[in-house]
Amino acid sequence: MTTRTATRSAGERIGDEGGRDPAPHLRDAEEDADQIVARRLAAGAAHQINNVLTIVSGHASVLLEILEDGDAARPGLEAILDASVSGAALASQLLSYAWERASPSESVEAVPLLAEATARLREVVGPRLEVIQSATGSATAVRVTPQPLYQGLEFVGHYARALLGESGGRVTVGVGDDVDGSWTLRVRIGSPSPSGGPGLLEPYAHGSGVGKPDGLWLPAAAGAVRQAGGTLSAAVSDDAVELRVQLRLDG
Known part of the structure; x- marks a missing residue:
């Protein structure tokens, strides 16, 4: 076999391999x-x-x-x-x-994130939603998977609406930075309905919504926020329930 033939044969083999998987x-x-x-x-x-x-x-x-x-x-x-x-x-x-697997976490600017979060809550809660702090603290960006976060906030809105019932209470939204390097979105549900009340938190505390239909919203919200890369916690006082969504600061 000549050198020319060997070269051509090698080229054909290389070409064949490239044809099977060029890129x-x-x-x-x-x-x-x-x-x-x-x-x-x-x-x-x-x-x-x-x-x-x-x-x-x-x-x-x-x-x-x-x-x-x-x-x-x-x-x-x-x-x-x-x-x-x-x-x-x-x-x-x-x-x-x-x-x-479909939506990896990404760096999201805090200002548009707050605007979208407020819009998602307002869609569910309606005119009883009030933004008391439009600034985002010192945060410029957070690390989050946006879609499950927004879904979780919609669940929070449904929970707030159920908790308020027919009362004249309002939902207020504020933000701030925490010392542990996280950014917190605070959703305060003031003057909840006596028919709802903090008892709706019980299914959330026990990890189950069975037996109290409105209580299904919080486990769903907590799961969605967790999937977004954050955490959801709740604090109950005599006249309000405050839900806190914490996200990690980016950078």
Whole structure:
């Protein structure tokens, strides 16, 4: 075999290999993009399923409180409640899994983050929302996964609306920096309805919303905020409930 032939054969082999996979990094990038789209679609589906099951379990709980102990409809409603609560828990797990892989954390400027957070809360709470501190403290940016954070704030809004009931209370929003290097969004629910009251915090404290439909909002909010890279805590006083969303400062 001549040198020329060997060179040509080697070239053909190289060409064949290149033809099979000319740009593996581009192929991997396309596959990663497809997976991100699929995970975002899964997150959207899980979100809708979770919402439906939360509504079903809430109405089932209310009806169970109305029905007499010996009512023939109770066993069926109890089965619906158990199934919807279990289904909502599974949907929440899928939602967290999809969010974690579809939306990695990123650096987000504090000013637009506060504006979007306030807008999400206002969509749910309505005119009873008041921003008492529009500045963002010394923070310029935080590390967060935005989508689950905004979803968690919507859950906080639903909780606040349920807690206020028909009272004349208001929801106030403020921010500030903490000494541990975190940025805190404070949502204060003032003058809650006597029919709601701090008792709605009990399911959150025990990690379950079963038996108190409005209490389902806080576990959902806590899970979403945690998935966003933050934490949600609650403090109860005689005349208010304050929820604190803490996020890590970036840089």
